Amino acid sequence: MTVRARAWRGAVVLAAAALLAACGNDSGTPSSGNSGGGAPALDGTGDFTFATGKDTSNNMQKLADKWNADNPNEKVRIVELPESADGQRQQMVQNAQVKSDAFTVLNLDVVWTAEFAANKWVVELPQDQFKLSEFLQPAVDTAKYRDKLYAVPVYSDGGMLYYRKDLLDKVGVQAPKTWADLTAACLKVKALPEAANMSCYAGQFEKYEGLTVNFAEAVQSAGGVIVNKDGKPDVNTAAAKTGLDTLVQGFKTGAIPQKAITYKEEDGRRAFQAGELLFHRQWPYAYAKAQQNDGSSQIVGKFDVAPLPGVTGPGSSSLGGHNFAISAFAKNKASALKFIQFFTSEENERSNLLATSQAPTRTSLYEDAQLIKQFPYLATLKASILSAVPRPKAVKYGDVTAAIQENAYGALTGTKTTDAALKDLQTKLEELVK
Amino acid sequence: MDRKEIVVTTTAPAPPAGPPKARKQSPQMSPQGSGKLAALLLSPTFVVLGLVIAYPLISAMRESLYRKPEGVDESGFVQEGDIWVGIKNYTDIFKGDTADRFWNAFGNTSLFTLTSVSIEIVIGVAMALIMHHAMRGKGLVRASILVPWAIPTAVSALLWKWIFQTDGIANAILNQQILWTAEGQQAFWAVVIADTWKTAPFIGLLTLAGLQIISGEVYEAAKVDGANAWRTFWQITLPLVKPALLVAVLFRVLDVLRMFDLPFVMIGEHKHSVETLSMLAYDEAFNVRYGPAAAYATLLFIYVVIVALVFVKLLGADVIGEAKAKKKAVKERMVLTTLPAAVVISSSGAVR
Numbered sequence: 001m002t003v004r005a006r007a008w009r010g011a012v013v014l015a016a017a018a019l020l021a022a023c024g025n026d027s028g029t030p031s032s033g034n035s036g037g038g039a040p041a042l043d044g045t046g047d048f049t050f051a052t053g054k055d056t057s058n059n060m061q062k063l064a065d066k067w068n069a070d071n072p073n074e075k076v077r078i079v080e081l082p083e084s085a086d087g088q089r090q091q092m093v094q095n096a097q098v099k100s101d102a103f104t105v106l107n108l109d110v111v112w113t114a115e116f117a118a119n120k121w122v123v124e125l126p127q128d129q130f131k132l133s134e135f136l137q138p139a140v141d142t143a144k145y146r147d148k149l150y151a152v153p154v155y156s157d158g159g160m161l162y163y164r165k166d167l168l169d170k171v172g173v174q175a176p177k178t179w180a181d182l183t184a185a186c187l188k189v190k191a192l193p194e195a196a197n198m199s200c201y202a203g204q205f206e207k208y209e210g211l212t213v214n215f216a217e218a219v220q221s222a223g224g225v226i227v228n229k230d231g232k233p234d235v236n237t238a239a240a241k242t243g244l245d246t247l248v249q250g251f252k253t254g255a256i257p258q259k260a261i262t263y264k265e266e267d268g269r270r271a272f273q274a275g276e277l278l279f280h281r282q283w284p285y286a287y288a289k290a291q292q293n294d295g296s297s298q299i300v301g302k303f304d305v306a307p308l309p310g311v312t313g314p315g316s317s318s319l320g321g322h323n324f325a326i327s328a329f330a331k332n333k334a335s336a337l338k339f340i341q342f343f344t345s346e347e348n349e350r351s352n353l354l355a356t357s358q359a360p361t362r363t364s365l366y367e368d369a370q371l372i373k374q375f376p377y378l379a380t381l382k383a384s385i386l387s388a389v390p391r392p393k394a395v396k397y398g399d400v401t402a403a404i405q406e407n408a409y410g411a412l413t414g415t416k417t418t419d420a421a422l423k424d425l426q427t428k429l430e431e432l433v434k
Numbered sequence: 435m436d437r438k439e440i441v442v443t444t445t446a447p448a449p450p451a452g453p454p455k456a457r458k459q460s461p462q463m464s465p466q467g468s469g470k471l472a473a474l475l476l477s478p479t480f481v482v483l484g485l486v487i488a489y490p491l492i493s494a495m496r497e498s499l500y501r502k503p504e505g506v507d508e509s510g511f512v513q514e515g516d517i518w519v520g521i522k523n524y525t526d527i528f529k530g531d532t533a534d535r536f537w538n539a540f541g542n543t544s545l546f547t548l549t550s551v552s553i554e555i556v557i558g559v560a561m562a563l564i565m566h567h568a569m570r571g572k573g574l575v576r577a578s579i580l581v582p583w584a585i586p587t588a589v590s591a592l593l594w595k596w597i598f599q600t601d602g603i604a605n606a607i608l609n610q611q612i613l614w615t616a617e618g619q620q621a622f623w624a625v626v627i628a629d630t631w632k633t634a635p636f637i638g639l640l641t642l643a644g645l646q647i648i649s650g651e652v653y654e655a656a657k658v659d660g661a662n663a664w665r666t667f668w669q670i671t672l673p674l675v676k677p678a679l680l681v682a683v684l685f686r687v688l689d690v691l692r693m694f695d696l697p698f699v700m701i702g703e704h705k706h707s708v709e710t711l712s713m714l715a716y717d718e719a720f721n722v723r724y725g726p727a728a729a730y731a732t733l734l735f736i737y738v739v740i741v742a743l744v745f746v747k748l749l750g751a752d753v754i755g756e757a758k759a760k761k762k763a764v765k766e767r768m769v770l771t772t773l774p775a776a777v778v779i780s781s782s783g784a785v786r
Contacts, residue, residue, distance in 0.1 A: 119512050145510065146510045207703070258613065262613055262615050399721060405704060411616060
């Protein structure tokens with residue numbers, strides 16, 4: 001047989017193998033999902049898994065061990081997912097696509113609730129099983145989709161303004177409440193010899209989810225919205241322009257250093273801890289880190305936190321945090337439900353706060369005198385969360401945040417004017433958020 | 435079927451005892467029999483190849499003809515199932531509102547390939563020429579030159595990201611404040627530098643292998659004829675090392691066309707100056723739009739196949755070592771040589 005004939009034979013065998021294997025694919029016609037009339041009963045008891053991002057404090061493992069000791073027939077196993085939020089989402093989505101029961105309890109970021117609920121990757125939870133009134137209402141709101149509860153808030157997060165108290169005291173200025181106050185305070189402080197090389201302000205401006213958060217906060221601080229009360233996008237407004245211009249002008253005048261365009265959370269925190277920034281918009285986790293006495297922080301005891309500034313008064317932060325949901329494809333959903341109730345009990349949320357210094361979701365913990373003594377920023381944090389505005393709730397959240405990042409980054413780097421950026425963003429959001 | 439005789443010369447040693455049935459026949463096996471045996475022996479390999487290469491490829495192509503339903507129904511749930519859209523995914527890529535992004539990515543991918551591979555060829559051949567000469571610790575130098583190649587790409591991307599930080603070493607040495615990871619030309623060059631560092635050794639090592647085959651007598655003859663170093667290099671070394679160099683360049687070109695992890699980890703997503711076609715496919719898949727993602731992946735596959743064919747046919751890259759083939763045999767063998775190229779390409783095929 002010639003080389004050519006042999007080659008063709010081989011190709012035919014290959015193609016046959018491929019076609020045989022490909023034959024097994026279904027392609028169904030689209031069908032609408034069942035309309036859920038009340039939460040379905042969750043059944044199944046036994047062992048289950050808990051899929052979460054990196055457990056930096058090891059407290060999740062401690063609580064899991066405590067649960068396992070009390071519930072030997074319903075043991076939980078922690079499945080650690082990648083550290084980045086995108087990595088976690090990808091793993092959970094892939095798990096859902098193949099309808100695998102590998103993950104039972106899912107640790108969802110607050111912005112994923114709509115997507116996971118609409119795609120039926122998580123099940124509705126019975127609202128009567130949780131005393132939702134004891135939780136912070138904005139946090140509970142992030143766990144709902146179309147007024148049905150799909151997750152339980154476990155960790156919350158709100159942005160705060162970190163500032164150099166020592167330097168502001170030197171020039172006799174209080175923590176600024178408005179952007180104008182902030183700029184004025186900065187001018188005064190920069191007149192001091194030791195602050196000559198400092199920059200005024202930085203947040204998170206790299207092209208990632210943090211930019212969406214900072215953009216939303218800037219727009220909110222001027223009284224604007226990205227999505228209005230009815231859920232329709234309304235970002236091409238004068239208020240939003242004022243908010244975005246604050247950041248754009250900050251870059252132009254040098255109040256925000258040029259390199260802040262590459263800042264994610266850790267970059268900004270390091271710059272603040274090294275004494276390069278006077279004001280810094282950051283999440284609460286940085287408080288404990290900046291107070292560490294191991295030499296990593298130059299500002300131990302020299303800083304404090306305040307609510308974010310606005311244009312005419314205080315601003316509002318973007319709501320962050322994590323909720324626990326139950327995968328629709330898991331067995332043993334009843335055990336998972338009990339585990340979530342266990343994890344969100346007051347005692348266990350307190351242990352989480354003590355171990356990780358992340359914001360708890362139970363209101364009572366913010367009023368505990370002993371905790372306030374240990375975490376002096378709790379009052380500011382509670383105020384931040386209660387006034388926080390969630391990011392747009394959309395099933396296609398990935399596209400929404402990409403559109404916001406694209407236009408905000410363009411405006412901040414000067415490749416787009418703020419008018420063009422907001423106009424393009426409005427057009428894109430109208431397509432996505434219906 | 436072709437009636438070419440396969441002449442098997444009987445060699446001096448007797449055939450081993452306990453032979454399979456086929457051997458008991460006459461030493462000159464009929465072409466039919468040996469063909470059947472060849473097919474039988476090769477079929478497990480073909481089945482595995484079919485499962486691992488052809489199935490994902492065809493599955494991705496099939497996926498690119500479907501789309502998931504858009505929007506939610508009245509109760510707020512996403513509709514399930516796939517809708518047949520034919521080539522709409524492809525026409526949307528070329529003419530829809532994401533067309534700019536596609537052409538930008540196409541341009542970036544091609545530019546990365548041209549720039550990166552050209553620089554790597556120069557540096558790689560220079561490295562090979564240096565390594566070729568006898569020196570102390572030759573073995574150590576050759577082993578250590580492969581260290582960048584051995585580091586996983588994502589890890590090297592993190593290392594270079596650290597170097598290219600605004601407060602990092604690169605800016606300290608250059609005494610500048612270049613924002614390497616922000617949008618712009620400098621991000622492009624950051625990726626090119628990181629990629630070249632990582633893979634120039636690969637070209638260097640393959641070229642070194644090619645150099646070592648050249649017999650020393652050729653150089654001696656050149657010296658006798660009075661050729662200087664430059665002429666020796668251009669007219670003797672380079673033509674003789676061309677087969678090895680072309681294979682190395684072909685593999686590098688195919689690699690850079692598929693590049694994903696370096697710009698993704700080092701610079702970040704959605705950055706226009708470094709977005710490549712693979713990143714586009716990933717972005718669509720990330721947003722659970724597998725139809726368009728498969729369409730991007732298939733387009734990338736076709737692009738890579740075209741480039742591989744150009745290399746093999748026009749430039750004569752000798753992928754499976756048949757340099758002494760006659761022209762007629764080269765034509766017949768074109769089918770076979772593109773199969774190994776397909777093996778290399780296959781990893782760009784499926785996105786799921």
